[in-house]
Amino acid sequence: MLARWFPLLLCVQMCFWDSGSCGKVLVWPTDASHWINLKMILGELILRGHDVTVLVPSATLLIDYDDPTSPFDFEVLKVPFTKETVKTVLQDFLSLCLYEKPHLSHWEALVKIRQMMTTFTKMSKQTCDGFVLNPKLITKLRHGGFDVLISDPLAPGGRPTTLCETMGKAEMWLIRTYWDFEFPRPYLPNFEFVGGLHCQPAKPLPEEMEEFVQSSGEHGIVVFSLGSMIHNLTDEKNNMIATALSQLPQKVLWRYKGKKPETLGTNTRIYDWIPQNDLLGHAKTKAFITHGGTNGIYEAIYHGVPMVGIPIFADQPDNIAHMRAKGMAVELDFNTMKAQDLVDAVNMVVNNFTYKENAIRLSQIHHDQLVKPLDRAVFWIEFVMRHKGAKHLRPAAHQLTWYQYHCLDVLAFLLTCATVTLFIAVKCCLFCCKKCGRIVRKRKTE
Ligand SMILES: *[C@@H]1O[C@H](CO)[C@@H](O)[C@H](O)[C@H]1NC(C)=O
Ligand SMILES: *[C@@H]1O[C@H](CO)[C@@H](O)[C@H](O)[C@H]1NC(C)=O
Numbered sequence: 001m002l003a004r005w006f007p008l009l010l011c012v013q014m015c016f017w018d019s020g021s022c023g024k025v026l027v028w029p030t031d032a033s034h035w036i037n038l039k040m041i042l043g044e045l046i047l048r049g050h051d052v053t054v055l056v057p058s059a060t061l062l063i064d065y066d067d068p069t070s071p072f073d074f075e076v077l078k079v080p081f082t083k084e085t086v087k088t089v090l091q092d093f094l095s096l097c098l099y100e101k102p103h104l105s106h107w108e109a110l111v112k113i114r115q116m117m118t119t120f121t122k123m124s125k126q127t128c129d130g131f132v133l134n135p136k137l138i139t140k141l142r143h144g145g146f147d148v149l150i151s152d153p154l155a156p157g158g159r160p161t162t163l164c165e166t167m168g169k170a171e172m173w174l175i176r177t178y179w180d181f182e183f184p185r186p187y188l189p190n191f192e193f194v195g196g197l198h199c200q201p202a203k204p205l206p207e208e209m210e211e212f213v214q215s216s217g218e219h220g221i222v223v224f225s226l227g228s229m230i231h232n233l234t235d236e237k238n239n240m241i242a243t244a245l246s247q248l249p250q251k252v253l254w255r256y257k258g259k260k261p262e263t264l265g266t267n268t269r270i271y272d273w274i275p276q277n278d279l280l281g282h283a284k285t286k287a288f289i290t291h292g293g294t295n296g297i298y299e300a301i302y303h304g305v306p307m308v309g310i311p312i313f314a315d316q317p318d319n320i321a322h323m324r325a326k327g328m329a330v331e332l333d334f335n336t337m338k339a340q341d342l343v344d345a346v347n348m349v350v351n352n353f354t355y356k357e358n359a360i361r362l363s364q365i366h367h368d369q370l371v372k373p374l375d376r377a378v379f380w381i382e383f384v385m386r387h388k389g390a391k392h393l394r395p396a397a398h399q400l401t402w403y404q405y406h407c408l409d410v411l412a413f414l415l416t417c418a419t420v421t422l423f424i425a426v427k428c429c430l431f432c433c434k435k436c437g438r439i440v441r442k443r444k445t446e
Pocket of ligand 1: 232235
């Protein structure tokens with residue numbers, strides 16, 4: 001359910017405070033991987049001369065508000081939890097997804113996930129309170145003359161509201177995907193698909209890494225990352241994975257922060273961090289083993305690298321299903337996979353040319369755009385600023401109640417009409433029949 005909304009990156013809203021001046025942007029971000037996309041857009045807005053103010057909770061993972069070189073103004077919202085708490089909550093959530101969920105019934109899993117969501121919602125509300133209960137900050141922002149609010153609806157904030165209500169207020173939606181990834185379907189004119197906006201041509205690798213990559217010879221390399229959130233795995237899993245990787249003819253670069261597996265092969269190197277986009281854009285790269293986060297998927301599409309997907313949570317299973325349907329990925333189940341499955345999957349996407357062909361086809365579709373995704377994202381934000389909104393793109397459906405939206409009122413009216421007509425017709429018939437009956441009886445008695 002929630003996963004359906006993960007691809008949504010931003011909704012662009014006009015600020016509720018009126019403004020005279022131009023080019024002032026207020027941002028309500030979401031932490032972690034979503035920030036990577038948003039930061040690109042905000043950087044571009046800065047280059048174009050806009051002022052950017054970011055509202056950020058005092059406990060964040062990726063948003064570095066202390067960085068003196070940052071071009072953004074940060075307004076820090078005091079929250080009663082620390083970065084460590086955020087990390088712990090995330091770790092609990094991940095260990096639920098990775099290790100506990102497969103052993104729970106659907107119902108138990110649902111209850112557990114609901115508990116987790118309650119914790120997330122509470123933290124989200126505390127972040128909001130950091131804003132709402134800070135009159136000084138509100139006054140400051142009110143007089144700030146902002147032209148536009150960019151918010152990431154994964155952590156919508158705001159007063160008690162529904163997702164529908166929040167969505168209804170957005171002038172413009174920027175979606176983190178594009179038609180290379182999506183299946184064709186109708187959509188509203190205030191949706192713009194800007195997936196892959198963070199991708200760039202590969203830059204040279206660090207020297208040591210480049211040497212390792214070059215040492216792979218004709219077999220090339222495999223890039224492996226389960227994303228920025230999964231730092232460590234159980235010994236059993238990491239040994240199983242290391243065993244599988246050691247059987248590949250390629251050299252493997254594995255992003256992993258946990259304990260070094262005992263079965264680590266000589267062809268595999270572990271890195272705390274890898275320049276993923278640059279590696280995927282490297283000529284020697286043959287395959288990408290990924291958890292299926294949107295950012296990684298787009299880097300692979302951009303550079304035309306086939307994938308082995310090991311989805312874990314949120315939108316990842318859905319993302320990998322898309323890539324599988326488009327013939328660019330093989331999917332594995334983290335819980336049931338054996339070392340041999342991983343070896344087979346990598347060999348499949350490397351040696352069966354259809355995967356590479358499809359990857360290149362999607363990559364060509366991705367690159368063949370009239371205007372680049374980042375430029376389109378910036379265009380629409382500036383459009384909303386210039387025209388004080390984009391009301392002409394807004395469907396009237398937002399003003400309807402749910403029964404009006406589904407035409408239930410019309411249906412009820414038609415049903416009533418039909419019932420009344422039927423009732424009158426039946427009554428008339430009965431009346432006529434009775435009349436006829438009486439005449440016949442009268443004749444008979446005569
Ligand atoms: C991962 O590391 C954290 C903190 O070091 C630890 O609490 C957790 O148990 C580890 N998880 C696994 C699966 O080893
Ligand atoms: C290559 O992959 C395609 C798509 O999965 C499959 O139909 C085909 O049989 C594979 N070819 C070989 C030789 O395995």
